[in-house]
Amino acid sequence: xxxxxxxxxxxxxxxxxxxxxxxxxxxxxxxxxxxxxxxxxxxxxxxxxxxxxxxxxxxxxxxxxxxxxxxxxxxxxxxxxxxxxxxxxxxxxxxxxxxxxxxxxxxxxxxxxxxxxxxxxxxxxxxxxxxxxxxxxxxxxxxxxxxxxxxxxxxxxxxxxxxxxxxxxxxxxxxxxxxxxxxxxxxxxxxxxxxxxxxxxxxxxxxxxxxxxxxxxxxxxxxxxxxxxxxxxxxxxxxxxxxxxxxxxxxxxxxxxxxxxxxxxxxxxxxxxxxxxxxxxxxxxxxxxxxxxxxxxxxxxxxxxxxxxxxxx
Amino acid sequence: xxxxxxxxxxxxxxxxxxxxxxxxxxxxxxxxxxxxxxxxxxxxxxxxxxxxxxxxxxxxxxxxxxxxxxxxxxxxxxxxxxxxxxxxxxxxxxxxxxxxxxxxxxxxxxxxxxxxxxxxxxxxxxxxxxxxxxxxxxxxxxxxxxxxxxxxxxxxxxxxxxxxxxxxxxxxxxxxxxxxxxxxxxxxxxxxxxxxxxxxxxxxxxxxxxxxxxxxxxxxxxxxxxxxxxxxxxxxxxxxxxxxxxxxxxxxxxxxxxxxxxxxxxxxxxxxxxxxxxxxxxxxxxxxxxxxxxxxxxx
Numbered sequence: 001x002x003x004x005x006x007x008x009x010x011x012x013x014x015x016x017x018x019x020x021x022x023x024x025x026x027x028x029x030x031x032x033x034x035x036x037x038x039x040x041x042x043x044x045x046x047x048x049x050x051x052x053x054x055x056x057x058x059x060x061x062x063x064x065x066x067x068x069x070x071x072x073x074x075x076x077x078x079x080x081x082x083x084x085x086x087x088x089x090x091x092x093x094x095x096x097x098x099x100x101x102x103x104x105x106x107x108x109x110x111x112x113x114x115x116x117x118x119x120x121x122x123x124x125x126x127x128x129x130x131x132x133x134x135x136x137x138x139x140x141x142x143x144x145x146x147x148x149x150x151x152x153x154x155x156x157x158x159x160x161x162x163x164x165x166x167x168x169x170x171x172x173x174x175x176x177x178x179x180x181x182x183x184x185x186x187x188x189x190x191x192x193x194x195x196x197x198x199x200x201x202x203x204x205x206x207x208x209x210x211x212x213x214x215x216x217x218x219x220x221x222x223x224x225x226x227x228x229x230x231x232x233x234x235x236x237x238x239x240x241x242x243x244x245x246x247x248x249x250x251x252x253x254x255x256x257x258x259x260x261x262x263x264x265x266x267x268x269x270x271x272x273x274x275x276x277x278x279x280x281x282x283x284x285x286x287x288x289x290x291x292x293x294x295x296x297x298x299x300x301x302x303x304x305x306x307x308x309x310x311x312x313x
Numbered sequence: 314x315x316x317x318x319x320x321x322x323x324x325x326x327x328x329x330x331x332x333x334x335x336x337x338x339x340x341x342x343x344x345x346x347x348x349x350x351x352x353x354x355x356x357x358x359x360x361x362x363x364x365x366x367x368x369x370x371x372x373x374x375x376x377x378x379x380x381x382x383x384x385x386x387x388x389x390x391x392x393x394x395x396x397x398x399x400x401x402x403x404x405x406x407x408x409x410x411x412x413x414x415x416x417x418x419x420x421x422x423x424x425x426x427x428x429x430x431x432x433x434x435x436x437x438x439x440x441x442x443x444x445x446x447x448x449x450x451x452x453x454x455x456x457x458x459x460x461x462x463x464x465x466x467x468x469x470x471x472x473x474x475x476x477x478x479x480x481x482x483x484x485x486x487x488x489x490x491x492x493x494x495x496x497x498x499x500x501x502x503x504x505x506x507x508x509x510x511x512x513x514x515x516x517x518x519x520x521x522x523x524x525x526x527x528x529x530x531x532x533x534x535x536x537x538x539x540x541x542x543x544x545x546x547x548x549x550x551x552x553x554x555x556x557x558x559x560x561x562x563x564x565x566x567x568x569x570x571x572x573x574x575x576x577x578x579x580x581x582x583x584x585x586x587x588x589x590x591x592x593x594x595x596x597x598x599x600x601x602x603x604x605x606x607x608x609x610x611x612x
Binding site for chain 1: 332334337338340341344345347348349350351352354355356358359361362365366369413414415416417418420421422424425426434435437438439440441442444445446447448449450451452453455456457460477480481484508509510531534535537538539540541544545547566569570573574581584585588591592595
């Protein structure tokens with residue numbers, strides 16, 4: 001605040017504020033360019049991702065045909081009998097994602113409804129950040145908990161393999177709950193009070209108002225939050241790598257060990273596949289599929305959230 | 314709200330409509346409990362998780378040398394010093410790289426950017442980047458820092474990868490902090506003939522600093538907890554020396570992963586102990602953020 005002007009001479013000060021100071025003019029322009037360059041870094045990052053992934057993926061498809069990749073039902077690039085069918089990995093990804101969303105949607109939505117419609121503001125101010133702590137726990141910790149706590153616990157009840165889709169999916173769901181909850185909460189809070197009061201005035205109970213007035217009005221935000229949650233689950237790596245196993249399979253049996261796209265990528269990175277080898281290129285081919293799926297989900301979520309945003313403004 | 318409406322039976326001669334207010338209200342109470350349970354389940358699991366980890370790992374965490382020695386082949390010996398040093402170095406580089414670039418980008422978008430199609434593209438691009446999985450950033454880091462710039466699987470490659478990963482979060486939160494600065498502050502400054510950048514540096518940035526710091530801490534905590542991108546870039550699970558910027562490296566989450574995947578029984582305890590160290594590091598970071606935020610807020 002105090003470094004408005006270094007000169008103390010009142011004459012100079014007034015002259016400077018009235019006249020254009022050319023050196024200051026230039027430095028202002030330089031600052032503008034530097035800040036623009038900062039903003040450009042994000043664009044370059046996107047270009048970098050796209051160029052690098054698709055360059056290597058292009059190399060991959062020169063050795064493996066599209067048909068082998070998208071029509072084969074086996075994924076065994078590390079075996080002597082090589083198959084490059086990506087579906088087992090996609091299957092594993094969506095199996096764990098489905099389990100995760102079966103946890104995250106009810107937990108996230110009830111958190112959002114309780115915090116917005118029932119909780120006293122002071123209670124909500126404590127509980128909301130507490131729930132959001134779940135998102136701040138490193139995912140490797142959820143992997144540890146899934147493998148060494150949840151799986152042994154569940155094995156007392158149902159027969160599970162040591163590595164299984166269920167435990168990993170359950171913990172991933174807990175981790176994603178704040179994503180679904182936070183965005184839904186904002187959407188529910190954006191529903192104007194007048195709508196609720198109109199409903200109460202007709203003698204409708206609070207619960208009926210929530211289900212028949214508030215939630216439908218907030219639906220676009222809720223759907224956007226769910227899609228974003230799916231995207232997070234699809235891209236999550238450490239939990240599934242630790243707890244779900246490394247066995248690419250086409251199965252819906254959540255008790256079995258499976259492999260997700262991300263787990264395969266981590267597995268192949270951990271080994272020593274020399275750059276340029278076909279194994280190395282599978283990393284990028286799978287990465288390209290993962291990137292395109294999450295990109296599509298993010299765009300859809302962004303589009304839904306924005307499309308219906310101004311309905312009540 | 315719509316509580317005690319009692320239909321007057323004497324007047325209600327044509328009563329075929331039954332409003333069942335009581336049972337509807339009861340159902341409402343039941344669902345209130347269900348919603349509350351839904352909220353509490355997450356917190357219960359969080360408590361259970363922390364309890365389990367402290368139960369498994371506290372003994373090992375407190376054992377002599379765990380924080381100060383290099384890893385050993387035996388679960389009950391050695392320590393995690395290289396992982397701690399790696400994580401602190403990674404976090405430091407992430408802060409040094411992302412704070413100027415992230416705040417700069419946020420300032421540009423809030424204060425300078427004209428409303429045009431290409432600024433809209435930058436904005437959509439940033440929100441999309443925030444949703445790109447960490448392991449995909451790993452592919453980017455591997456391509457750009459390991460190979461293109463020739464750093465190889467060194468700590469600097471991992472640190473720059475984590476920086477790119479953190480950038481969108483810092484930009485988004487900094488923008489919110491900058492947007493929350495009242496316009497009257499800017500106008501008062503412009504009214505005195507102060508130039509744009511001086512207005513920003515002397516008024517806007519100091520006012521927005523608490524919000525910016527919050528974003529920085531959130532994203533640095535995430536970066537320090539991230540393992541997927543570092544696995545791709547080439548972090549190792551076992552290091553017997555203290556890493557430098559251009560040497561092979563590990564990180565606390567990588568150390569945890571490496572311990573979990575060992576078949577011998579004792580390593581689970583070592584993993585839990587390392588988790589305690591990681592959580593304490595993240596907690597310390599957040600503590601610093603809260604402290605700084607409060608200092609800057611009192612003005």
